[in-house]
Amino acid sequence: MEELLVQISNFGFPIVVSAYLLIRIEKKLSDLSFNINELARAIDVLSLKRDS
Numbered sequence: 554m555e556e557l558l559v560q561i562s563n564f565g566f567p568i569v570v571s572a573y574l575l576i577r578i579e580k581k582l583s584d585l586s587f588n589i590n591e592l593a594r595a596i597d598v599l600s601l602k603r604d605s
Contacts, residue, residue, distance in 0.1 A: 561569050
């Protein structure tokens, strides 16, 4: 906790908050991107089955 307060005083509150949020949501964004691609593939497969 003390290290966080030192970083806030050194770099400024907005920079520290932005960095924290970017680090925290990076994996979630990656997972979301992967799932969107999987959904697109599933839709393609279903449309091919329907057209057959």
